[in-house]
Amino acid sequence: MPGVVELDDVSIIRGGVTLLDQVSWVVEESDRWVIIGPNGAGKTTLLQVVAAQLHPTSGMVSVLDEVLGAVDVFELRPRIGVTSAALADRIPRSESVGNVVVSASYAVMGRWREHYDVADLRRAAELMGQLRVDHLSRRTFGTLSEGERKRVQIARALMTDPELLLLDEPAAGLDLAGRESLVATLTELVADPQAPATVLVTHHLEEIPAGMTHALLLKGGRVVAAGPIEEVMTDEHLSAAFDLPLHVSRTDGRWSARAVAAGQRAG
Numbered sequence: 360m361p362g363v364v365e366l367d368d369v370s371i372i373r374g375g376v377t378l379l380d381q382v383s384w385v386v387e388e389s390d391r392w393v394i395i396g397p398n399g400a401g402k403t404t405l406l407q408v409v410a411a412q413l414h415p416t417s418g419m420v421s422v423l424d425e426v427l428g429a430v431d432v433f434e435l436r437p438r439i440g441v442t443s444a445a446l447a448d449r450i451p452r453s454e455s456v457g458n459v460v461v462s463a464s465y466a467v468m469g470r471w472r473e474h475y476d477v478a479d480l481r482r483a484a485e486l487m488g489q490l491r492v493d494h495l496s497r498r499t500f501g502t503l504s505e506g507e508r509k510r511v512q513i514a515r516a517l518m519t520d521p522e523l524l525l526l527d528e529p530a531a532g533l534d535l536a537g538r539e540s541l542v543a544t545l546t547e548l549v550a551d552p553q554a555p556a557t558v559l560v561t562h563h564l565e566e567i568p569a570g571m572t573h574a575l576l577l578k579g580g581r582v583v584a585a586g587p588i589e590e591v592m593t594d595e596h597l598s599a600a601f602d603l604p605l606h607v608s609r610t611d612g613r614w615s616a617r618a619v620a621a622g623q624r625a626g
Contacts, residue, residue: 361424362387363523363556364409369418371404371580378404380580381418386523386573391549392558393567393588396577397601402560405577406443406527409558411435423522437466440516440555443527447512452501456511459500460487463518486514490544506537510544526559530566542568546612564592569612576600594619 364386371379379401386392386409394402407413408420411432420427425435449468450459458470461483465473487493490510495503500511509529516524529545530538545568548554561567574591576583577600584596597605597616604619 365421367419369415372416391571392573393571394560400577401580440521440524442512457496460515463515490514524555524557564614
């Protein structure tokens with residue numbers, strides 16, 4: 360059975376700069392992946408490839424059993440739920456939260472003249488309840504806090520019942536309380552056996568929800584390590600990815616890392 364995502368020796372070169380360098384990667388239907396790496400590692404570029412927003416310079420990309428370059432991406436993209444800062448910037452600030460979520464049914468950013476049936480409206484309401492933003496349904500998107508906007512975007516990304524969910528730094532810009540609240544919600548989401556295959560991008564280990572099954576470490580566009588999260592999230596791998604001696608720990612399913620003090624390195 361083919362994977363939800365399959366990359367074989369994929370490279371992305373733009374303006375003479377290599378953004379991804381011979382990346383091979385497979386995501387299965389039940390997987391919950393986190394992509395980790397420093398700024399400039401290629402994390403967002405990789406997510407754009409998987410979202411069918413960017414074609415490889417070389418190599419093969421298969422998403423939902425469709426090969427990029429041999430499929431109409433406008434038919435493929437509605438099968439993929441995406442949240443990102445770039446997408447959020449396109450949402451009209453004057454649009455109501457309810458309309459931001461339900462309008463994903465037509466792949467538009469704001470409600471206009473399109474018709475939504477009872478099933479559409481019911482699903483939007485259920486998702487807003489699941490993401491704890493149902494009480495904000497009549498508020499305009501521009502009046503929300505950053506944490507509330509993140510939750511609305513995730514509800515919108517799930518509106519079309521996607522087969523693949525891509526979350527690009529969903530906790531970026533949140534304060535401690537906002538981050539912890541969102542991570543708790545994401546933990547519930549990834550634990551749901553009915554949830555789609557999920558890929559989350561971050562460069563902070565503290566933002567990884569409990570229940571993520573796999574990790575991929577990137578550095579300079581190349582894979583440092585990839586596989587089951589317990590095997591990838593080691594001192595050795597994280598230190599190599601971030602060019603810094605690090606000690607990685609895990610408590611109650613949550614990961615964290617700290618720099619190793621100079622006097623401790625020898626031991």
